[in-house]
Amino acid sequence: MTTILGFDTYDVRFPTSRHLDGSDAMNPNPDYSAAYLVLRTDAADGLAGHAHVFTIGRGNDIQLAALRALEPFMAGRDLDETLADLGGLSRRLVGDSPLRWLGPERGVVHMAIGAVLNACWDLAARRAGKPLWRLLADLSPAEIVSMVDFRYLADALTPDEALALLERGAAGKAERAEILERDGYPAYSTTPGWLGYSDELMAELCAQAVSDGFSIVKLKVGARLEDDIRRCRIAREAVGENIGIALDANQVWDVPTAISWLRELAPVRPEWIEEPTSPDDILGTAAIRAAIPVPVATGEHISNRVVFKQLLQASAIDIMQIDACRVAGVNENIANLLLAAKFGVPVCPHAGGVGLCEIVQHLAMFDYVAVSGTMDGRVIEWIDHLHEQFVTPAVVTRGRYLTPTAPGASTELLPESIAEFSFPSGPAWAGTTLHA
Numbered sequence: 130m131t132t133i134l135g136f137d138t139y140d141v142r143f144p145t146s147r148h149l150d151g152s153d154a155m156n157p158n159p160d161y162s163a164a165y166l167v168l169r170t171d172a173a174d175g176l177a178g179h180a181h182v183f184t185i186g187r188g189n190d191i192q193l194a195a196l197r198a199l200e201p202f203m204a205g206r207d208l209d210e211t212l213a214d215l216g217g218l219s220r221r222l223v224g225d226s227p228l229r230w231l232g233p234e235r236g237v238v239h240m241a242i243g244a245v246l247n248a249c250w251d252l253a254a255r256r257a258g259k260p261l262w263r264l265l266a267d268l269s270p271a272e273i274v275s276m277v278d279f280r281y282l283a284d285a286l287t288p289d290e291a292l293a294l295l296e297r298g299a300a301g302k303a304e305r306a307e308i309l310e311r312d313g314y315p316a317y318s319t320t321p322g323w324l325g326y327s328d329e330l331m332a333e334l335c336a337q338a339v340s341d342g343f344s345i346v347k348l349k350v351g352a353r354l355e356d357d358i359r360r361c362r363i364a365r366e367a368v369g370e371n372i373g374i375a376l377d378a379n380q381v382w383d384v385p386t387a388i389s390w391l392r393e394l395a396p397v398r399p400e401w402i403e404e405p406t407s408p409d410d411i412l413g414t415a416a417i418r419a420a421i422p423v424p425v426a427t428g429e430h431i432s433n434r435v436v437f438k439q440l441l442q443a444s445a446i447d448i449m450q451i452d453a454c455r456v457a458g459v460n461e462n463i464a465n466l467l468l469a470a471k472f473g474v475p476v477c478p479h480a481g482g483v484g485l486c487e488i489v490q491h492l493a494m495f496d497y498v499a500v501s502g503t504m505d506g507r508v509i510e511w512i513d514h515l516h517e518q519f520v521t522p523a524v525v526t527r528g529r530y531l532t533p534t535a536p537g538a539s540t541e542l543l544p545e546s547i548a549e550f551s552f553p554s555g556p557a558w559a560g561t562t563l564h565a
Contacts, residue, residue, distance in 0.1 A: 131176070131208040136200045137167040140189045141181075141542065142552040143483060143515055144561070149325025150514050151185070151481070154351035155379040157325065159185035161483040161515060162552075164192035164241075165542060168248040170208055178252030179541040180244040183454045183482040189552070195241035198228065203245065212253045216276040219246055219460040223278065235432035239457055246458030247488065251538035261538040262494035265459070266306060270295035273499070277464045278434075285438045291467045298470075298499050305498045313529035314494055315504060316511040317345035317375065319481055321364070324349040328363055335367035342528030345373035345400055345508060351381040354390055361397040373400035376423075380404045380430065384413040391421045401426040401448055409436065415445035426450050429479035433457070434464040441472040450479045453488040466496045476501070480510035486523040487516070487539035490530050518546035 145151050146158040163181035170176050182192045202222060203211075211218060222242045223234060231238050254261045265273070274292050318341070321334030331348070338346045348364055350357040357376075364374055376399045382390060387405040401424040406413050408430040418425040428450030431437055440446050449469045451462050469476045476496055478489040486509070493509050501507075509530055516522035520541040524531040533539055550557045 131170050131172045133203050133206045133208055133211065134169040134171055135204040136196065137169060138193050138196050139163075139165040139167075139542075139547050140193055140552045141165050141547055141550050142186060142189060142558070143518075143550050144557060145514065149323055151512075152323045152325035153349040153377065153379040154324060154381040156185055162186055162189050163483050163542070164189045164196060164244070165547065166196055166244050166248050168203065168245070168252060170252075172208070176252065176256060178248035178250075178255070180246075180248035180251060180458075180488075180538070181454070181484055181540065181542075182240045182244045183485055185482075191237055192241060195237045196244060198238075199241055199245050208252075211249065212256070215246065215249055215253070216278075216460060218249065219276070219457060220278050222246070223457055232432075234435070234457070239432065240454060243454060243456055243458035243461070246460055247453065247538060247540065250459045251540050255537045258536050260533040260535060261459075261488075261491040262309075262498070262533065263306070265463075265491070265495040266302065266498040268499075270299060273463060276460045277467065278460070279464075281435045282438055282464065282468070285442055286464075286468055286471050290471060294467060294470050295499065298502050301502065302498055305502060309494055309498060310532050310534075313526070313531050314490065314497065315508045316343065316525050316528055316530050317347060317373075317477075317508045318343040318511050318513070318528075319347040319377075320511070320513045321346050322348035322377070324352060328360065331360060332363050332367040335364050339368050339372055342526075343372075343511075344528060345375055347375040347377055347403070347510070349379065350376045350394065351378035351390070354393060357390075357394060361394060365397055374398070375400040375403065375426075377403035378405050380407055382406055384410070384416055387417045388420045391417070391423055395422055399423045403427065403450065404429065408432075411436070411439045411443050411445055414440065415443045418445055418447070424448060426477065428452060429455060429481070431455065434461050434468065437465050437468055441468055441474060446474065449474050449476045451476055451489070451492065452479045453485055453492060454482070459492070462492050466492070466500050470496075470501050475506040477506075477508050478510065481512050483515045484519065484540060484542075486511060486530075487519055487521075490523055490533065491538055494530075494532060518542055518550075 142162040168178035318338040424447035426448035480486040521535040
């Protein structure tokens with residue numbers, strides 16, 4: 130019998146604020162950070178699961194405390210029994226009454242549960258010798274349905290409806306897997322668009338993105354309208370007329386401001402506006418969508434499947450942007466993908482953060498192979514930061530993600546990266562007085 134021994138946790142922070150990588154109207158100087166988890170076992174080969182919660186600095190202090198609070202749920206469990214019922218594990222973790230009281234099903238505890246579940250999925254994929262996308266795609270429709278908690282969803286999606294969606298998706302699954310392995314998955318680039326970058330750097334990076342094969346770039350907006358108009362004009366000149374420009378306000382506007390601001394930016398022909406207001410304001414997001422000639426996208430801060438359900442029911446979004454670290458792990462994101470398929474809304478995952486490109490690529494690829502069956506209108510975000518810190522980094526070539534082949538969820542940090550960027554003791558933080 131293989132037993133789960135417990136957790137190793139690490140406070141890993143990268144000083145991205147030094148060059149304003151990741152800067153936007155709501156978060157002007159973030160330090161991309163990982164509340165990093167290793168789920169240890171007593172397997173003779175050292176088998177372990179790896180995951181993290183993405184934060185932007187001192188939030189790691191709170192997030193790591195939440196991760197450690199979950200260790201007693203996992204330590205001493207039989208690994209085979211655990212991996213054989215990851216749907217049941219998800220429901221037990223999310224349903225723990227004293228911890229659920231702190232949400233419910235949202236925030237720091239929910240994100241910690243997501244990391245534990247993601248670590249279990251990483252471990253399961255490693256044990257099976259498959260990349261996570263393939264492990265998920267190889268599950269039967271009934272097995273996939275068993276991973277989802279349908280409580281609160283039945284008015285929009287029942288288990289029988291989900292099963293029917295997945296059974297339809299099973300047709301042609303092998304062929305789609307072959308196409309994915311051959312061609313990869315389309316990406317768009319946020320690398321040029323950080324708000325703290327100079328006009329000159331933004332223009333240079335926009336031109337580079339086009340040269341690198343991206344068909345869409347994304348710009349951060351929302352601090353000053355005059356700056357946004359100027360930056361959008363410069364970006365359009367840099368990329369030409371045939372490249373899409375998406376915009377991201379990072380929740381900085383209220384509803385009237387979003388509507389008036391976006392009418393001013395409409396001449397740039399945005400591919401979409403991302404997070405135009407509070408992620409919890411479902412009716413406000415719907416009002417914005419109804420009032421502007423720009424598609425609306427949101428999701429990176431949507432706390433659970435219930436909010437996604439309501440956004441879809443309210444016809445509030447044109448694009449769903451799932452996040453691998455915001456909800457309760459792979460299990461809840463399967464629910465989100467099924468909801469999007471039911472409502473016919475494309476999923477373009479959020480990946481603007483350390484390690485997010487690495488894990489979310491698996492979810493998008495699973496969606497293509499086994500759920501939606503299409504890449505039309507779908508792209509995964511790409512930021513060209515910090516991939517070198519991972520054992521099996523995500524790779525984008527000619528504007529497309531290369532399909533992962535290594536077993537696992539691509540979530541393992543290099544030991545030397547953990548040592549270098551551990552806060553506050555790592556050499557990267559020696560002698561600094563930064564705000565992390």
